[in-house]
Amino acid sequence: MRLxxxxxxxxxGKTLDASEINALVQAYTMNNxxxxxxxxxxxxxxxxxxxxxxxxxxxxxxxxxxxxxxxSSVPGIKVDKHSTGGVADTTTLVLGPLVAAAGIPxxxxxxxxxxxxxxxxxxxxxxxxxxxxxxxxxxxENIKKHGMALTSQNSMIAPADGKMYALRDVTATxxxxxxxxxxxxxxxxxxxxxxxxxxxxxxxxxxMKDIKSAVELASTMVEIGRLVERxxxxxxxxxxxxxxxxxxNSLEVQEAIDVLKxxxxxxxxxVCLVLGSYMLKLAGHTESLxxxxxxxxDLLENGSALEKFKEFIIxxxxxxxxxxxxxxLPQAKYKITVKSNIDGYIEKIxxxxxxxxxxxxxxxxxxxxxxxxxxxxxxxxxxVGDKIECGQQLAIIHANDQDKISVAIKxxxxxxxxxxxQIQPTKLILGIVDKNGYKSF
Amino acid sequence: MRLxxxxxxxxxGKTLDASEINALVQAYTMNNxxxxxxxxxxxxxxxxxxxxxxxxxxxxxxxxxxxxxxxSSVPGIKVDKHSTGGVADTTTLVLGPLVAAAGIPxxxxxxxxxxxxxxxxxxxxxxxxxxxxxxxxxxxENIKKHGMALTSQNSMIAPADGKMYALRDVTATxxxxxxxxxxxxxxxxxxxxxxxxxxxxxxxxxxMKDIKSAVELASTMVEIGRLVERxxxxxxxxxxxxxxxxxxNSLEVQEAIDVLKxxxxxxxxxVCLVLGSYMLKLAGHTESLxxxxxxxxDLLENGSALEKFKEFIIxxxxxxxxxxxxxxLPQAKYKITVKSNIDGYIEKIxxxxxxxxxxxxxxxxxxxxxxxxxxxxxxxxxxVGDKIECGQQLAIIHANDQDKISVAIKxxxxxxxxxxxQIQPTKLILGIVDKNGYKSF
Numbered sequence: 001m002r003l004x005x006x007x008x009x010x011x012x013g014k015t016l017d018a019s020e021i022n023a024l025v026q027a028y029t030m031n032n033x034x035x036x037x038x039x040x041x042x043x044x045x046x047x048x049x050x051x052x053x054x055x056x057x058x059x060x061x062x063x064x065x066x067x068x069x070x071x072s073s074v075p076g077i078k079v080d081k082h083s084t085g086g087v088a089d090t091t092t093l094v095l096g097p098l099v100a101a102a103g104i105p106x107x108x109x110x111x112x113x114x115x116x117x118x119x120x121x122x123x124x125x126x127x128x129x130x131x132x133x134x135x136x137x138x139x140x141e142n143i144k145k146h147g148m149a150l151t152s153q154n155s156m157i158a159p160a161d162g163k164m165y166a167l168r169d170v171t172a173t174x175x176x177x178x179x180x181x182x183x184x185x186x187x188x189x190x191x192x193x194x195x196x197x198x199x200x201x202x203x204x205x206x207x208m209k210d211i212k213s214a215v216e217l218a219s220t221m222v223e224i225g226r227l228v229e230r231x232x233x234x235x236x237x238x239x240x241x242x243x244x245x246x247x248x249n250s251l252e253v254q255e256a257i258d259v260l261k262x263x264x265x266x267x268x269x270x271v272c273l274v275l276g277s278y279m280l281k282l283a284g285h286t287e288s289l290x291x292x293x294x295x296x297x298d299l300l301e302n303g304s305a306l307e308k309f310k311e312f313i314i315x316x317x318x319x320x321x322x323x324x325x326x327x328x329l330p331q332a333k334y335k336i337t338v339k340s341n342i343d344g345y346i347e348k349i350x351x352x353x354x355x356x357x358x359x360x361x362x363x364x365x366x367x368x369x370x371x372x373x374x375x376x377x378x379x380x381x382x383x384v385g386d387k388i389e390c391g392q393q394l395a396i397i398h399a400n401d402q403d404k405i406s407v408a409i410k411x412x413x414x415x416x417x418x419x420x421x422q423i424q425p426t427k428l429i430l431g432i433v434d435k436n437g438y439k440s441f
Numbered sequence: 442m443r444l445x446x447x448x449x450x451x452x453x454g455k456t457l458d459a460s461e462i463n464a465l466v467q468a469y470t471m472n473n474x475x476x477x478x479x480x481x482x483x484x485x486x487x488x489x490x491x492x493x494x495x496x497x498x499x500x501x502x503x504x505x506x507x508x509x510x511x512x513s514s515v516p517g518i519k520v521d522k523h524s525t526g527g528v529a530d531t532t533t534l535v536l537g538p539l540v541a542a543a544g545i546p547x548x549x550x551x552x553x554x555x556x557x558x559x560x561x562x563x564x565x566x567x568x569x570x571x572x573x574x575x576x577x578x579x580x581x582e583n584i585k586k587h588g589m590a591l592t593s594q595n596s597m598i599a600p601a602d603g604k605m606y607a608l609r610d611v612t613a614t615x616x617x618x619x620x621x622x623x624x625x626x627x628x629x630x631x632x633x634x635x636x637x638x639x640x641x642x643x644x645x646x647x648x649m650k651d652i653k654s655a656v657e658l659a660s661t662m663v664e665i666g667r668l669v670e671r672x673x674x675x676x677x678x679x680x681x682x683x684x685x686x687x688x689x690n691s692l693e694v695q696e697a698i699d700v701l702k703x704x705x706x707x708x709x710x711x712v713c714l715v716l717g718s719y720m721l722k723l724a725g726h727t728e729s730l731x732x733x734x735x736x737x738x739d740l741l742e743n744g745s746a747l748e749k750f751k752e753f754i755i756x757x758x759x760x761x762x763x764x765x766x767x768x769x770l771p772q773a774k775y776k777i778t779v780k781s782n783i784d785g786y787i788e789k790i791x792x793x794x795x796x797x798x799x800x801x802x803x804x805x806x807x808x809x810x811x812x813x814x815x816x817x818x819x820x821x822x823x824x825v826g827d828k829i830e831c832g833q834q835l836a837i838i839h840a841n842d843q844d845k846i847s848v849a850i851k852x853x854x855x856x857x858x859x860x861x862x863q864i865q866p867t868k869l870i871l872g873i874v875d876k877n878g879y880k881s882f
Contacts, residue, residue, distance in 0.1 A: 008613040011487065039477035040612035043484035046452065171481035172449040 003033055010044040018057035025061035029160040035167055042164070042173040050178040055220060056227035058178070062186035065160035069109065069136065069192035074143050076105045077283045080193035081275060082184060084217070085113075087205040087355035088242035088380075092120045093256035094272045095279070097309035100148035101299045102276075102292075104283045107143050108150040109157065109191040116205070116355030117364045118249045118372050121152045126250040126329050126374045130318035146315045148308065158190045177213070181220040188230075195231040195282045196221075199275055202430060203240035205351025211236070211430065218433035226435060233278055236430040237271055241349045241384050244268035248363040248377015248398060250329040255379075257323055260306040267383070267428055273297060274429055330375035332398035338409055340394050344418035346386045353415035354380070357408045361399050373400055378412070385425040388418070444474055451485040459498035466502035470601040476608055483605070483614040491619040496661060497668035499619070503627035506601035510550065510577065510633035515584050517546045518724045521634035522716060523625060525649065525658070526554075527642040528796035529683035529821075533561045534697035535705075535713045536720070538750035541589035542740045543717075543733075545724045548584050549591040550598065550632040557646070557796030558805045559690045559813050562593045567691040567770050567815045571759035587756045589749065599631045618654070622661040630671060636723040637666055637673040640716055643871060644681035646792025652677070652871065659874035667876060674719055677871040678712055682790045682825050685709035689804040689818015689839060691770040696820075698764055701747040708824070708869055714738060715870055771816035773839035779850055781835050785859035787827045794856035795821070798849045802840050814841055819853070826866040829859070 006020045024041065027033035050058070071078050079099075083089055092110065100106045113119035121132050134142065134151040142149035155162060161183050168174045188196050200208065200218045208214035218234035225232025237243075244265045246255035258264035259272060277292030286292040299305045310320040322328045358364055362373030381393045388394070394416060397408050431440040447461045465482065468474035491499070512519050520540075524530055533551065541547045554560035562573050575583065575592040583590035596603060602624050609615045629637050641649065641659045649655035659675035666673025678684075686706045687696035699705035700713060718733030727733040740746045751761040763769045799805055803814030822834045829835070835857060838849050872881040 004611065004613055011484065011613050034476070034611075036476035036480035036608060037612055039480040040484045040614065043452065043481045044488065044613075047485065047488045167477060170445065170475075171478055172445055172452050172485075173481065 003027055003037065007037060007041045007044065010041060010048060013048045015051055016054050016057075018053075018060075021054060021057040022061045025058065025065060025160045028163065029065045038164065038167055039171045039173075042168055042171060042179065045179060046173045046176040052220065052223040052227060055178040055182050056224045059182040059185045059189065059224050060228055062158050062160040062164070062182060063189040066158055066190065067156040068190050069107070069139075069157070071107055071140070071143075071192035073140060074105050074107065077194045078105055078107050078192060079195045079197060079279045079282045080108070080188050080191065081197045081199065081279060082188060083199040084184070084201050084207055086201040086239040086243060087116050087351040087358070088244035088247045088252070088268070089201070090244050090246070090252045090256045090259070090268060091199065091272050091275060093123060093253065094259045094268070095276055096148055096150060097260060097312055098272065098296055098299060098305040099276050099279050100146070100312070101304045101308040102280060102285065102295055103147070104279060104285055105143050106148040106150075107139070107192060108148075109153045109187070110150060111153045113364060116359050117247055117252070117377070120150070122372060122374070123249045123252050124150065126253050127313060127318040127322055128328060130313065131316050134316070142315050146311050148312050149315070150312075153187065153191070158186045161186045177217050177220050180207075181217060181224060185221055185224045185228075189228060193230060196225055196233075197275060197278050197282060198232065198234040199271075200234050200236050201239035202236050203238055203351060205242060205355050206239035215431070215433060215438045219438065222433050222435065231282060233282065234433040235275060235278060236432070238426055238428050238430055239351055241426055242351050242354050242380060243271060245380040246377065247354060247358040247379075248361070249372065249374045250331070251377045251379055251398060253322070253329060254326050257306070257309070260300065260309050262301045265383075269300070270428060332375040332400050334397070334399045334402060334405065336397040336399070336405055336409070337393050338395045338397060338412050340388045340390055340392050342418060343390050344388055344420055345422055346382050346384050346388060346416060347419035347423055348417035349380065349382070349384055350415040350417075353411055354378070357411045357415070361397065361404050361408055362401060376400055378408070382416075383425070385423055387422070444468055444478065448478060448482045448485065451482060451489060454489045456492055457495050457498070459494075459501075462495060462498040463502045466499065466506060466601045469604065470506045479605065479608055480612045480614075483609055483612060483620070486620060487614045487617045493661065493664040493668060496619040496623050497665045500623040500626045500630065500665050501669055503599050503601040503605070503623060504630040506599055507631065508597040509631050510548070510580075510598070512548055512581065512584075512633035514581060515546050515548065519546055519548050519633060519635045520638060520720045520723045521549070521629050521632065521636075522638045522640065522720060523629060524640040525625070525642050525647065527680040527684060528557050528646040528792040528799070529685035529688045529693070529709070530642070531685050531687070531693045531697045531700070531709060532640065532713050532716060534564060534694065535700045535709070536717055537589055537591060538701060538753055539713065539737055539740060539746040540717050540720050541587070541753070542745045542749040543721060543726065543736055544588070545720060545726055546584050547589040547591075548580070548633060549589075550594045550628070551591060552594045554805060557800050558688055558693070558818070561591070563813060563815070564690045564693050565591065567694050568754060568759040568763055569769060571754065572757045575757070583756050587752050589753050590756070591753070594628065594632070599627045602627045618658050618661055621648075622658055622665060626662055626665045626669075630669060634671060637671055638716060638719050638723060639673065639675035640712075641675050641677050642680035643677050644679055644792060646683060646796050647680035656872075656874060656879045660879065663874050663876065672723060674723065675874040676716060676719060677873070679867055679869050679871055680792050682867055683792050683795050683821060684712060686821040687818065688795060688799040688820075689802070690813065690815045691772070692818045692820055692839060694763070694770055695767050698747070698750070701741065701750050703742045706824075710741075711869060773816040773841050775838070775840045775843060775846065777838040777840065777846055777850070778834045779836045779838060779853050781829045781831055781833050783859060784831050785829060785861055786863055787823050787825050787829060787857060788860040788864055789858035790821065790823070790825055791856040791858075794852055795819070798852045798856070802838065802845050802849055803842060817841055819849070823857075824866070826864055828863070
C-alpha cells in the first residue's frame with residue numbers, strides 16, 4: 001500500500017490497521033514522508049478521529065521510533081505519573097521524593113514547559129548546581145542507590161512524537177484527543193513505565209476545559225494502556241482555580257519544600273496524597289487507598305520525604321541547603337503586594353488568567369527556545385471561599401522586569417471575582433477513569 | 442489574522458471571508474505559506490467543504506495570482522469552452538474552427554493531458570510544424586486576423602492553481618468539488634473569458650461518475666460564474682461510452698477533420714453542434730439554439746469550418762496538407778484489427794476501460810512529464826446498439842510497442858458487453874445547469 005493510500009483511507013473515515021500506521025510513522029521519522037503529507041493525514045485524523053485500536057497503534061509506533069529506557073534492572077514496579085498540565089501544579093516535585101520515601105522506585109523523565117510556567121525540568125534548574133541531564137547508566141544507578149532519579153527527555157525518546165508535535169503546532173491539529181493521548185502515552189512507554197497514573201486537569205487553567213472532554217481524553221489514554229498492556233488510571237482534578245499558591249519556577253520549588261515539610265497549601269497537599277496513594281496501590285505496595293494515604297501523610301510529617309528530596313538533590317549535584325534557606329534559590333528584584341480594594345468573599349480565581357500573569361512576568365514560555373526567568377512569578381494569598389477585607393493582601397508579584405508589573409496587577413484583579421456571601425469551596429478531586437470506566441466523586 | 446487562524450477556522454467548519462482566502466492564496470503563491478500548512482487547509486476544505494461565496498473567492502484569488510490575458514482589444518464577446526475530460530472527446534478541435542467560422546472570436550488556452558489521452562495541446566502537436574506556444578502579442582494578433590488562436594497555458598497563468606493542484610495530487614485532496622470547480626474557473630478567468638460554456642462529462646470514462654456529483658460540480662461552477670460576473674452555463678453530456686470513435690492524439694486530429702468535412706461519428710458531431718449553439722447564444726450571436734445549430738451545421742457542410750481549420754493551422758506554422766492527407770500525421774507501426782468472436786448487439790462500451798487501453802498503448806500519461814506516443818491509440822468500429830456478427834471488426838489498435846498489443850486486445854474485449862436483443866442507444870445530452878438551476882433533458 002502506498003503512503004498516499006493511507007492518507008486517503010483516513011480521509012474517507014476508514015479504520016487504519018497497525019501496519020499502515022507503523023508504515024506512516026516510520027516513513028515520517030526517517031524523513032521519507034514529507035511534512036505536507038503528514039499534515040494532510042493529521043488534519044484527516046483531527047476531523048475524522050481514530051478508534052482506540054488505531055490510537056494504541058499510533059502510540060506504540062511513536063514509542064518504538066527511537067531509543068527506549070530499559071528499566072528492567074531496577075527491581076519493583078515502575079509507576080510513572082503524568083499531569084496534563086495546569087497552574088501552580090507542583091505535584092511532581094512533591095510526589096517524586098514522597099513516593100520514593102515509601103520505597104517505590106521513581107524513574108522520571110520530564111520535559112521543558114510551554115505556556116504558563118516551566119516544566120519540571122525548568123523548575124529543578126532553579127536549584128543551584130542541579131544537573132537535569134543524566135546518562136542512562138547514571139539514571140539507573142541513581143534509582144537503585146537513592147530510589148529516585150529525574151532526567152530531561154532527550155530527543156531520541158519517541159522522536160516521531162517530537163516531530164509530529166512540532167508539525168501539529170503549526171497546522172492547527174493540536175487539540176485532537178487521539179493525537180494528544182498517543183503523544184502522552186508514547187513518551188511514558190518509551191521512558192520504561194510499567195504502570196501509568198494520569199492526572200487529567202479540568203477547568204479554565206487546563207487544556208481540557210470541561211469534564212466531558214477530560215473524560216474522553218482520560219478514557220482514551222486508559223484504553224491505550226489496556227491495549228498496550230500498561231495498567232493506566234486517570235484521576236480528574238480541578239483546574240478552575242490554581243492548585244497551589246505559588247506560580248513560577250523558583251517559587252514552586254519553595255512551595256514543594258513547604259509541602260514536604262508537612263505544611264504548604266492544603267489543596268496541593270491533598271492532591272499529592274491522593275495521587276500518591278494511587279501510585280502505591282498501582283505498584284502493589286498497598287491494598288487500599290486509605291492505607292497509602294496514611295503512609296504518605298506520615299512520611300510528610302516525620303520528615304522522611306524531605307530527607308529523600310535532599311538525598312535526590314545531592315545525587316544530582318544540587319545544593320541541599322535550599323531546603324533550609326529559600327534565599328539560595330533565585331530571587332526576584334521586585335516583590336509587589338496586590339491588595340484588595342473591597343470587602344467580600346472570593347468567588348472565583350481564574351486559573352487561566354493567573355497563569356497568563358506568570359507567563360508575561362517571564363515564568364513561562366510563549367514560544368519554544370525562549371529564555372525563562374526562574375525567579376519571576378507570583379504567590380496567591382487568598383483561596384476561593386476566603387473572606388477578604390479591603391486592604392488585605394491578595395497576591396505577591398515577583399518580578400525582575402519593572403515594566404510588566406502594572407499589567408500583571410491589572411490581570412490579577414480581573415482574575416479574582418468577589419461575592420457578598422460565603423460560598424462552598426470548589427471540589428478538588430472530580431473523578432476517576434480506570435478499566436471500569438468513569439466514576440464521578 | 443494569522444494564517445494559522447485561517448486554517449483553524451476552516452478546520453472548525455466556519456466560513457472564511459474573501460480577505461482571509463486572499464491572504465492564504467497570496468502567501469502560498471509567494472512561498473510565504475509552507476506546503477504543510479496549505480496541505481492541512483486543503484484537507485480541512487476537503488472534509489468540511491466551502492460555500493459558493495468561499496469557492497468564488499478562492500477562484501478569484503487564484504485567477505489574480507499571476508498574469509492575466511487581456512483580450513479587451515479583441516472585439517466581441519469571448520466565450521471559452523471547457524470540458525471536464527473524457528474518452529474520445531475531440532470537441533475542442535472541432536468547435537474552435539467551427540465557432541470561429543461563425544464569426545465568434547476563439548481565444549483558447551489549453552493544457553497538456555494527464556490520463557487517458559493527451560490534452561488539446563498534445564493533440565495539436567501531432568500536426569507537423571504546429572507551434573503550440575504563442576506570445577501574448579501573437580496570440581491576440583492571430584485572433585484579430587484569423588478569428589482564432591490557441592496557445593499552451595504558461596505557468597504564469599493562475600500559478601497559485603498550478604502549485605495547489607500539484608500539492609492536492611500528493612495529499613489526497615484532488616476529489617473535492619469546491620477545489621475542482623475553483624481550479625477550472627480560475628484558469629478560464631485568468632485566460633480572459635467573458636463567458637464560459639462548460640461540458641461536464643458524466644459516466645465511467647469521466648471524473649464525475651454519476652449525475653448527482655456532476656450536477657453538484659456544474660452548479661458550483663455556474664454559481665462561481667454568477668458571483669464573479671462571468672455568465673456560465675454547464676451542459677452535462679454522457680461519458681459512459683466514448684464520445685467519438687478515435688482515441689489517441691493523431692487519431693483524434695484525423696477524426697476532428699472528418700467532422701469538419703461534414704462527416705465523422707454522429708455522437709461527436711451532435712455534441713459539437715449542441716455545445717456550439719450554446720456558445721453562439723452566449724456570444725449574443727443568435728437568439729435561439731435551433732438557429733445556432735443550423736448555422737453551424739451549414740458551416741460544416743459547406744466547407745467553411747474546414748477552411749477555418751486550415752487557416753488556423755497555417756497561422757500557427759503547421760502543415761495544412763494534413764487535412765487532405767492523413768498520412769502526414771504520425772502513423773503507428775502496427776495496426777491490429779480486433780474482431781468479434783460472437784454474434785449479438787453491443788450493450789455497453791466501457792469508456793474507462795477504452796481510455797485505459799489508449800493510455801497503456803502510450804497515447805496518455807500515467808504521470809507528469811511522461812513522453813506520449815502521438816500515433817498510438819485505437820479506433821472503435823462499433824457503437825452501443827450496433828448488431829455485430831461473429832468475425833466483424835470491433836476496433837483497430839494503433840501501436841508502436843508490440844508488447845502492449847495482447848493486453849490491449851484483452852481489455853478491449855472486457856470493455857465490450859454484448860446482449861442478444863436490440864437496445865436503445867444511450868442518451869447523449871443529459872441536462873443543463875444555468876442560472877435557473879439544473880434541468881434534465
